[in-house]
Amino acid sequence: MKRSLEKGEMVLKKVSQRALMWFKSDLRVTDNPALRNASLYGEVIALYIISPQEWKSHDVAPIKVDFILRNLKKLRESLNELNIPLVVKQINHVKETPNLILNHCKEWNINAVFINKEYEVDESKRDLKVQKTLEENGFLFDITHDQCVVPPGRVLTKDGKPYSVFTPFKKAWIKILLAENSLIQVIPLPEPNIDQSLIIHQEKNEIPEKVEGFDISKKYDADYVRGLWAAGKEAAHKKLEQFSKFKILDYKKNRDAPALDGTSVISPFLAIGALGIRECLNEALIANKGLLDSGNEGAVTWISELCWREFYRHVLFHYPRVCMYQPFKLETKNIKWRDDPEGFEKWCKGETGYPIVDAGMRQLNKTGWMHNRSRMIAAMFLTKDLLIDWRKGEKYFMENLIDGDFASNNGGWQWSASTGTDSQPYFRVFNPLLQSQKNDPDGVFIKKWVPELKGLNKKQIHCPKDCLGASEFKKLNYPLPLVDHDMARKRAIDAFKNLKTDEEPKSAY
Ligand SMILES: Cc1cc2nc3c(=O)[nH]c(=O)nc-3n(C[C@H](O)[C@H](O)[C@H](O)COP(=O)(O)OP(=O)(O)OC[C@H]3O[C@@H](n4cnc5c(N)ncnc54)[C@H](O)[C@@H]3O)c2cc1C
Structure with missing residues (x-):
């Protein structure tokens, strides 16, 4: 055609x-x-x-x-x-x-x-x-x-090149949308079939309850996770509408706190296409009185997140090497990642001894979903504190996420590992303790997923090993920290420093 x-x-x-x-x-x-x-x-x-x-x-x-x-x-x-x-x-x-x-x-x-x-x-x-x-x-x-409001290949620099940094990409993306309102419009419903007898083709065609090799009951309480993740059009639209009605305006304020129900949690629906991206954008526009890049800062920030999703799809369209286990920044190919199967296993299980990391990983293992802030903290910890290859973490996330989406997952991992599209001129290392104190100040999220720390106060909860005496800590039955963050940070900076790059990496939190 x-x-x-x-x-x-x-x-x-x-x-x-x-x-x-x-x-x-x-x-x-x-x-x-x-x-x-x-x-x-x-x-x-x-x-x-x-x-x-x-x-x-x-x-x-x-x-x-x-x-x-x-x-x-x-x-x-x-x-x-x-x-x-x-x-x-x-x-x-x-x-x-x-x-x-x-x-x-x-x-x-x-x-x-x-x-x-x-x-x-x-x-x-x-x-x-x-x-x-x-x-x-x-x-x-x-x-x-x-899959994107603006099709990949359409958002280009003045020289006709793809963007490799988010902020200018977003500016250009908004400009296109302001000029071409038709891109935003939700596609009309399909016309019904006139010939009703066609339904006969699906007779005796059962949709299976499960597929061999993908049995959820091995890892999860199936009823629990199915209860968490209701399927279908009604469930998807309800989630989107509830978010735009009650939460979007406070999104900027609440989005980084994993203890709060401050994000939309529509990602499982978007990943399988049970929601359309134009439907999501329109919902945000309704909440923001039709404005794309001004108006309520919660709505504008959420639109920005939809744009991140779009950005990573454009990145893989222009740089298909990211689909082939290659880093976006080619010079980072030479990083000497550590071989540490034991550390990796502890990270997977949520037993690193860093409560904020463990809480996120346990949420993933129990529910198939993880808050964005927790994903960043966990990914940064694996790639910087443990200096383990981001591809291992990327794979583990895909194998366990209900919203596993190649572009967003790869983009998120490469961003966290500093092999991707992060525009910061310095080498970004999260400090898990500061992240914990800032984003889960009362330890509500940690207590939910790491119940052995339930009895600790809001100072102790972030760093039980340093805040408790040895015998008190032992009673918790909680693992010792896998690494010392300051040592690990220096080790990661060294690993990146020795690469052949134009710039010397500097560290920042
Ligand atoms: C290491 C890492 C791995 C990730 N893996 C995935 C993945 O496999 N699948 C996935 O959908 N998202 C992934 N993300 C992005 C983000 O964490 C999730 O999209 C978000 O947590 C989903 O929650 P939500 O629906 O409540 O998002 P909201 O905050 O409500 O945002 C709305 C939608 O915008 C998109 N979005 C939001 N943040 C991002 C982002 N940083 N990058 C790309 N899209 C974004 C998602 O489609 C999301 O559903 C990853 C991020 C990191 C740091």
Whole structure:
């Protein structure tokens, strides 16, 4: 197909034409450009492919797979209200994808296949192969931008180069949005199928309760985590609306305190596409009286976070090496990371002896989610205090996060490890004690996730080893600090100093 249908373009739906909507990380009916386009083209059959080998190779967390399966059931209900069937198939290997789709196109008399674009390297290659196979066999293939408000490739410097630093990227992003209001508009709902009999295609097609290799009951209390993470359109929109109604205006004030429920917690929905990014931005604009970059500072800060998400997607689009285990800053390739399996295991378990680090890691291990401030503290601790390779932490996060998202996770890890897009001219090392005192002053968050420290006062809670006598500390049954922060900080600075860089790294908190 030469071009995508423009938003809002009037096309007479042709009942004689059939479209296949291939769902991937866009599990929603609302604000879904490919689904809308498919429905304008003809009668739609929807397909989702369960691909365990591909998921394993990308470290997709069992808790995320469980969330996907539960959302698929809800998605099927929403699609069925539009007379659109959703067929779920499973393959053994990603290389089977083109033929599976081709065979279904033939079997179901499909004329055109519609997808929303995924930007990661493996996903792009997979989709290119599907496109080639389909086009060689005479089918149309239509790819639409969806995941970002401003499509990757559009936010460029005056010289036509991509931005590698967030603040100027954001400025340019806002400028584009102010000039092109249509980018912000939520995509209209798909047209319903006229032919109600198409639903027959999903008969006897069960959406599985679980997928082998991704069993959540091994690690979690399944009822507890499913209760935490309700699936579906209603749950997603409720979360977004509650946030914009009650919390967004105070977001700037509350966002860094992991003990407060001050952020939206919509990331699990965004990661699987159960919420559209334009829906989120519009919700913020409503709360901020239509303003993008002025007005209430809470709303403006939240819009900025949506822009961070967008920035990291643009980064991987322009610098695909970040998808291939490479650092964004090439000179940091030569860092001598420490080999410390024991330290890594303690970090994973939340047994570092630094309460603020352990609280975050235990929250992750118990719920599949972690507050942004805790992610930064935990990532900084692994890469700076333990000097362990950021790729190990990145993988552990992906394997455990319900909102695991390659671009944001890679971006967050590389930022924390100082191998990424951090614009600071100095070498950033968080002091876990200061972070703890500042962001969890009363120790409420720590007490929730590290219950052995429950009885400590708000001075002791941040550094029990230094604030208690030896016998009192022993009674807590809490681990000794894995490293001395001051020593570790110097060690990290040295490791970065010896690299061939233009600038000598300086340290700051
Ligand atoms: C080491 C590290 C790893 C991370 N891994 C992931 C990940 O796998 N998946 C993921 O969605 N986010 C990741 N983040 C970003 C951020 O921590 C989460 O998006 C955020 O905590 C989700 O909570 P929320 O929905 O309440 O966010 P809110 O504060 O309400 O923000 C709204 C949305 O904006 C986006 N957003 C917010 N902060 C960031 C950020 N720093 N970078 C990119 N997008 C952001 C998210 O989509 C988020 O849902 C990571 C950050 C770090 C430092």
